[in-house]
Amino acid sequence: MAVNKRPVKITDTILRDAHQSLIATRMKTEDMLPIVEKLDKVGYHSVECWGGATFDACLRFLKEDPWERLRKLRDGFKNTKLQMLLRGQNILGYRHYADDVVEYFVQKTIANGIDILRIFDALNDPRNLKTAIDATKKEGGHAQIAISYTLSEVHTLEYYAKLAKQLEDMGADSICIKDMAGLLVPYSATELVKTLKETVKVPIQLHAHYTSGVAAMTYLKAVEAGADIIDTAMSPFSMGTAQPATEVMVETFKGTPYDTGFDQDLLSEIADYFRPQREKALESGLMNPKVLGVNIKTLLYQVPGGMLSNLVSQLQKQNAEDKFYDVLEEIPRVRADYGYPPLVTPSSQIVGTQAVLNVLSGQRYKMVTKESKALVRGEYGRTPVPISDEIKKIIIGNEKQITCRPADLIKPELKKIESEMTRYKQQDEDVLSYALFSQVAEDFFKYREAQQTKVDPNMADKDNKVYPV
């Protein structure tokens, strides 16, 4: 091919999203460190290794300090940029935090070794991203803004172009199309990537999950259309609900203008390292073969796989499985009523549960969840399109909608949080662990103390992962 060379760059998710997607985020730091030296030699654009659910999983299940993990990884990766996933104003938790917590978190994250922060918001409300972007840039980090990809009549190419331009204007150093549900089909990727490349100057990265079976093809078409970076995972933790395999994409582009130039022998050694972990996880049941299959339903109903299985179990509890298709038809209607939020956490649960209630109660919005009210009240941020006065009236009556950025209503809270946990504090970063997951962090702090003081280690209830001090 006589085309100019345009090597595609690769972010490997093996240390974050790959194991989060396939083995419930259970990869330990000790499972990572022995292979870091080789990973560092590949030539990756970056290695995603922190954030997402790893922070919670470290504290809750692995009894590890996530900050300590980050420092160890930073220590090992001499040449490769480290990347993380940050949920905007939610940081890594499930509520909006005050700006002082977000700023402090970003500061410590970069100080401990993260180079690239991928920042996203479930509603794609730029205001929920602003504090994190500004903090990242202030600390000298790379602010990558991720657009939560979804399908609806308002999520047109024009919508995405306008949003991308706005994010670039806000200071995004790169933009990521984040397709958490595997909804972006190959030829739609061609159009979307072309549109974004025509609209913004910053690099475009694509993050997709293999769940619906199209992700590798989607990457191929996206790269042909001009995507600069793709997210892949080393083959033993690839595909299924995770990313396309690194070695496969590298081989696919070999000898083409998009050739990564990576050394397959080196990748092969890395895969050999991780393969026993996959086999062990399959044997123990930690990896369920079901996550390795194709779930095409997500494409047919334009609804993420996790949301579909939630619906089934909600309906089963009510002995109303026969209403499954009625609920599936109700979902896009509720979504339209609610201003077309992308179907990701938490809006996927809110829309799904409300659709179930609307069908089972026999009258739409006869019963309304408090989360529905919060969404309509604007507490999660601004929905892609405004919610009609009619729906507002039905859901929240005469209550006022929040029109400001939700975090504007949250007073600085860092000092108060710190004051609650001083007793356990061994490093500044502990304040942030406690801010995000107070109970879990406290349990971890107690466990850490017990380990350090060797108090009654035999009393540890290992099955329940509860450790007395």
Place this chain on the structure above:
Amino acid sequence: MAVNKRPVKITDTILRDAHQSLIATRMKTEDMLPIVEKLDKVGYHSVECWGGATFDACLRFLKEDPWERLRKLRDGFKNTKLQMLLRGQNILGYRHYADDVVEYFVQKTIANGIDILRIFDALNDPRNLKTAIDATKKEGGHAQIAISYTLSEVHTLEYYAKLAKQLEDMGADSICIKDMAGLLVPYSATELVKTLKETVKVPIQLHAHYTSGVAAMTYLKAVEAGADIIDTAMSPFSMGTAQPATEVMVETFKGTPYDTGFDQDLLSEIADYFRPQREKALESGLMNPKVLGVNIKTLLYQVPGGMLSNLVSQLQKQNAEDKFYDVLEEIPRVRADYGYPPLVTPSSQIVGTQAVLNVLSGQRYKMVTKESKALVRGEYGRTPVPISDEIKKIIIGNEKQITCRPADLIKPELKKIESEMTRYKQQDEDVLSYALFSQVAEDFFKYREAQQTKVDPNMADKDNKVYPV
């Protein structure tokens, strides 16, 4: 896209290659029949449902008459063409048969309901295909000739173009690129398909396995380059060592010039039917999750996955695992010496074993297997390029090479075969079952008789699948 419509056609392998690849060909006729009516409504170009290993598996493991299966399927498929895989002069066995057996097999195959015979030869020797092609055309069947795809310095685009032209001239109604090892990478598919489309007029079909992780992308590029038909498998038995998923490819091409027009709701019902069979196979261990992963090594060493695992076990038996990479380097040298045969059964085993011997004995061709001698002697047919006099001398000394078609040396054998099994014959087709798998067929005939006469059914040793008469 303002391109002329060119819907891609689909052959579904769910009833043959899919379960042959993922669950050792163990799908029973009774597992197929309830879904035939729906499969028949999809609009497939064809359904592959017979041949390959299914014939042997029916008789050996399932205690089913393969001919009876074919008649039942034919009875159910009112609108869809039925397709099978035939190993040229080997029919469905592992030796060359006399022409009278090949002709009779093809006649009975078409009489019992097969429309399309995909005929291939491991060495791509057209002479090994000729009798089957002629018989197919004489009986009014569609003769699809499959080219065994392989990589080597002689397997150039020119080689494939020349071969395809020759096959078209021999009467091929369509040509299939048969990539059993997942070696055809996406951008090579572009070039290969373009070349073939420029060379021949008959439709081009692509058959690939997902083993190395590229197959869906390879299909996409092949279809863009002009491929007419692709082989896919319904999602519950797709990917891994089987084909890309039908629903995924259908969805990928939806709304493009290649749109299949298939009804995803119907496909979804079919997938729902097969999904419990997948889950059961995973639970029982019949489906090993290992077959679902990506094996990139097949691409790196240009050697099929099965051949690699055979090598490892051969070396383990000799306590010589440290010689693995030496053997991998020896393989292409042996292959060059032997005239570059494609690495499929039986040449993959012949080349692999000889490479092991060459490395372990410390001297090339110090020890030579009888299969090596047979290959060099020309008993399997003509290799892609002639074998040098030097190698002939080393391997077979002064023995003569066969230069004629191997089957020319086999006298008619049908009558003799029939005379051996008359005692069991209940239908003409039984002669063919016996011709291909004499011992297994005899055991089956005895079992069938026992079932019919109800002699001592309680003595059946069900665990060992051995049935006394």
